Amino acid sequence: MTKNEPGINDNEESFFKIQADIEAFEKDAALYEEQNFDNRLDAIDFLEFHIIDHIESLIKKAAQPDQLILLMQRAENIKLALEAIDNNMFKKLRAHIRSNGCTGEQFKKLLGKYIDFNAHGSDHEEAGYDNLDIFINGLLSPLTIPEQTTALEPEMVFYQKTPARIIFELVEMAFITKDDVFFDLGSGLGQASILVNLLAGAKAVGVEFEPAFCSYAGGCAVQLNLPNVSFINADARQADYSDGTVFLMYTPFNGEILQDVLAVLRKESLTRKIKIITYGPCTAQVASEGWLDITVSNNDNIYKPAVFTSI
Ligand SMILES: C[S@@+](CC[C@H](N)C(=O)[O-])C[C@H]1O[C@@H](n2cnc3c(N)ncnc32)[C@H](O)[C@@H]1O
Incomplete structure (x- = not known):
């Protein structure tokens, strides 16, 4: 989208800010590393409450919302990808506990890899x-x-x-x-x-x-x-x-x-x-x-x- 395209004139600044935020999340390789749980949680929260909600409100006001809808899909895809990493991580940890019977210091050490x-x-x-x-x-x-x-x-x-x-x-x-x-x-x-x-x-x-x-x-x-x-x-x-x-x-x-x-x-x-x-x-x-x-x-x-x- 160029700045001159119709449909976003009132909200140009928001659109380009959101686009930049989404790009930053897409490129932030560390977020997709399993052990970065805290950062991923912050990212999911930001995507949900500051990006997706914001795009939704812009879509309601836009005469031509196509570009906003595409942006929304990108944001939702990042969120789904980050949530999938967490779900797989929890599955893996449960399987580890199930088969290794890990308690006490072992359990704390296991958790310590993901959360302080x-x-x-x-x-x-x-x-x-x-x-x-x-x-x-x-x-x-x-x-x-x-x-x-x-x-x-x-x-x-x-x-x-x-x-x-x-x-x-x-x-x-x-x-x-x-x-x-x-x-x-x-x-x-x-x-x-x-x-x-x-x-x-x-x-x-x-x-x-x-x-x-x-x-x-x-x-x-x-x-x-x-x-x-x-x-x-x-x-x-x-x-x-x-x-x-x-x-x-x-x-x-x-x-x-x-x-x-x-x-x-x-x-x-x-x-x-x-x-x-x-x-x-x-x-x-x-x-x-x-x-x-x-x-x-x-x-x-x-x-x-x-x-x-x-x-
Ligand atoms: C404040 S919650 C505590 C939950 C749990 N201890 C925890 O920390 O996650 C109180 C719980 O006590 C249960 N409860 C209330 N009266 C009870 C009783 N007389 N006998 C057994 N459970 C009871 C309730 O159903 C509720 O699940």
Whole structure:
């Protein structure tokens, strides 16, 4: 297209700027290298929200949109190519985990080739998600997410995923090792249990009220061939915790249900020391339990995890 062509006169500057951006993405060989996940994610985001959306709005205003449509196709093709690189990368990584059973340092080393998980800082003022979550979702949760099928009781909290950086953090904070048996109470789609198993080598059990979430989580563990990860479809008040040593609660319930579950855990603590990790508003209620010592405080920031140990 030349600058004199009709149909783009009002938006010439935008057109040539977009064209230059698209060319830059097409020529940026580094973007197409598998390990450049963070840059690719930024590029996909820019293509979607700054280029494709922008072209769409220009097309609506253009008398002769042909050149804009071609530009749109180029932008969409780049986006598809970049997404395909990520999908293949995740498939390859899953196959590696499946056949090599890679946990602990091996797992961190594998991830470290693609994403700097230490860059996803620890001082959060909100629960927000970041590139690490997108990476972990792509790696661990390849199946179609199911709809909720069962109504929750009033004190039960709806599903919301623990940010991945928090899981990395809590494994260190609570010193979880391969000798632990980790329970996620209200395990949702199962990511926390799977990730704790991969990061620490601990046996991990998720307890989830919603059957569809529970079977989804089990499917994800099977995809990765993780024999030490399992999910139980149960009310957390009724599950068997007899081998548990570390319990995570990302505020799965509150009020009396939380009180009842804490009473169950207290009974368990009479036979062995247990740790409870909390995240979210349930921390305050757990902190008031006399049978628990606070090992790592969240300093009244509900967006930081806290660790409690039974006395
Ligand atoms: C805030 S989400 C936590 C998700 C998960 N722990 C994670 O970090 O990704 C709360 C979950 O607890 C589940 N839940 C609520 N009440 C429950 C109960 N009494 N027993 C078991 N699960 C429950 C919900 O269905 C939901 O999936």
